[in-house]
Amino acid sequence: MTKELKVEVVAKETIRLSSPTPDHLKNFKLSVFDQLAPILYTSVLFFYTSSTNASSHHRSSCLKSSLSDVLTRFYPLAGRIRDNLSVDCEDGGAEFVDAKVNCPLSHILDRPCPVSLRKLLPIDTESPEASTGRLLLVQANAFGCGGLAVGVCVSHKIADASTLSTFIKAWSAAALLSDVIVGIEIPPLDTASARFPPLVELAAILPTVVLPKARCVTRRYVLDPAKITPLAASEAVPDPTQVEAVVALVWRCVARASRKNDPGRRSLLSQAVNLRGRLPEPLPETTIGNFVGGFTVEMPPQAEEREMELKKLVSDMREAKREYFDNYTPRLSGGVVGCMAVVEAAAKFGALINSGDVDFYNCSSWCGFGLYEAADFGWGRPAWISFAGVEYKNSIVLVDARDGGTIEAWLTLSQEDMHVLDADEELLRFASVNPSVSGS
Incomplete structure (x- = not known):
C-alpha cells in the first residue's frame, strides 16, 4: 500500500436485542475459564468484494437487523461484566460502527498491512474495555469500490475463537433467515458456568499475569x-x-x-x-x-x-x-x-x-473452524478472512x-x-x- 489508509467513522449505533432477555436470565455467571481469560478482544476481519448488486448501506442494514435477532440467542454479549464474576444482562446492546475508507479494497488485499488492518476494527484488541465495557463491537467499513470489510471484536472474557466461530455462523444464518447452524444446536449458554462455576476468591489465590509487550x-x-x-x-x-x-x-x-x-x-x-x-x-x-x-x-x-x-x-x-x-x-x-x-x-x-x-x-x-463457508451474510463467501495481529x-x-x-x-x-x-x-x-x- 502506497497510500496511507484512512478510516472515517460515519455513525455509531447501539444494536438492541430484537426480544428482551427474560428476567430469570438477567444474571449470567462466568465460568472459571472465563475468569482466567486475558483482558482483550478476540477479533476477526471479513473482506467482501464488490461482486454484488447490494449497496454498502443495504449490507450494513442487513448486518444490523440480523445482529439484533441473533443477540437474543447470545444475550450475554449485549451485557456488561461485573467484578469478573458475572455478566449483567440488562440488554445494554452491542456497538455497531459504520465507517468509510479512503482507498479501494484492492489496496489492502494486494499488500495487507497489520497496522492498517487494526484501523478497520471498532476497538483496540488490547483495550481494557474488554472487561468493563461493551462485550461485542462491530465495524462495517465501506470502500469506494463497493467492497466491504466487517471487523468483529468479542471480549475474550466471554468468548474464545471457537465461540466467536459459533457466533458468526449463527449471525450469518440469521441474515439468511435460516434456523440451521451447521446442523448443530447450541447448548444452554450457562453450560460452562454450571460445570465450572466462578471462584469468588480467585484474585486472592492467583497472581496477575502480565503478557509481555515490547517494541x-x-x-x-x-x-x-x-x-x-x-x-x-x-x-x-x-x-x-x-x-x-x-x-x-x-x-x-x-x-x-x-x-x-x-x-x-x-x-x-x-x-x-x-x-x-x-x-x-x-x-x-x-x-x-x-x-x-x-x-x-x-x-x-x-x-x-x-x-x-x-x-x-x-x-x-x-x-x-x-x-x-x-x-x-x-x-x-x-x-x-x-x-x-x-x-x-x-x-x-x-x-x-x-x-x-x-x-x-x-x-x-x-x-478448521470453517469461517469461509460460514461467514456468508447473503453476498457470498469472504474474499479474505484476516487476523489483525496483537x-x-x-x-x-x-x-x-x-x-x-x-x-x-x-x-x-x-x-x-x-x-x-x-x-x-x-x-x-x-x-x-x-x-x-x-x-x-
Whole structure:
C-alpha cells in the first residue's frame, strides 16, 4: 500500500436485542475459564468484494437487523461484566460502527498491512474495555469500490475463537433467515458456568499475569503444509498434522532468530488446545465460553541442530500433548475440584510468563473452524478472512487461507528477532512473506 489508509467513522449505533432477555436470565455467571481469560478482544476481519448488486448501506442494514435477532440467542454479549464474576444482562446492546475508507479494497488485499488492518476494527484488541465495557463491537467499513470489510471484536472474557466461530455462523444464518447452524444446536449458554462455576476468591489465590509487550513487529506468512508435513514425519509420529508441522517449522525458525540475538535462551512453546471434546464428559463444539487449555514444550537452551529438527520437535509436541490429555484433562470433571485444577494450570502458566528468563511463544490455531463457508451474510463467501495481529511479544496465530490448502501464520516478535527472521533461508523456502491475497 502506497497510500496511507484512512478510516472515517460515519455513525455509531447501539444494536438492541430484537426480544428482551427474560428476567430469570438477567444474571449470567462466568465460568472459571472465563475468569482466567486475558483482558482483550478476540477479533476477526471479513473482506467482501464488490461482486454484488447490494449497496454498502443495504449490507450494513442487513448486518444490523440480523445482529439484533441473533443477540437474543447470545444475550450475554449485549451485557456488561461485573467484578469478573458475572455478566449483567440488562440488554445494554452491542456497538455497531459504520465507517468509510479512503482507498479501494484492492489496496489492502494486494499488500495487507497489520497496522492498517487494526484501523478497520471498532476497538483496540488490547483495550481494557474488554472487561468493563461493551462485550461485542462491530465495524462495517465501506470502500469506494463497493467492497466491504466487517471487523468483529468479542471480549475474550466471554468468548474464545471457537465461540466467536459459533457466533458468526449463527449471525450469518440469521441474515439468511435460516434456523440451521451447521446442523448443530447450541447448548444452554450457562453450560460452562454450571460445570465450572466462578471462584469468588480467585484474585486472592492467583497472581496477575502480565503478557509481555515490547517494541514488536507483526508479519504475515503464507505456508504450504503439503511441502512441510512430509519432512516432519518420523517413526515416532508417522502422521503429523498440518498444524503440527507448520508450528514446528515456525518455532524452530523464531527460536533460532532469538538465539542469534541472545544465545543460550530457553525456548518454550505453549500450544493452545480446545478442551470441549477432551473433557471427561465432553461438551459440544458449539458450547459458548472459554474452554482453552495448553500444553508446553521446551527446546533446550543449548539445543544442537538435531534437537531442533522438525521430526524431533513434532515428536516432542505430540508427546507433550499426550501427557497433557492423559494427566490434566481427566481432572476437569467439573465442580470445585475441576475448577482448582484449572487454576493450578493457570498459575504454572503465569509463573512461566512472569519469570522473564525464557522465550515464551504463545501459539494458537484458528484452522478448521470453517469461517469461509460460514461467514456468508447473503453476498457470498469472504474474499479474505484476516487476523489483525496483537501487540504481545512472541505470539503465533495460524489461520486457514481462502484456498483451503495453505495456512497463514501471523507472527508478532520483537523488532530485533524479526530482523533476523526476515533473513532466515529455511523459512523463506517454505513461506511467502505477506503475498497478495489473490496470489496466496
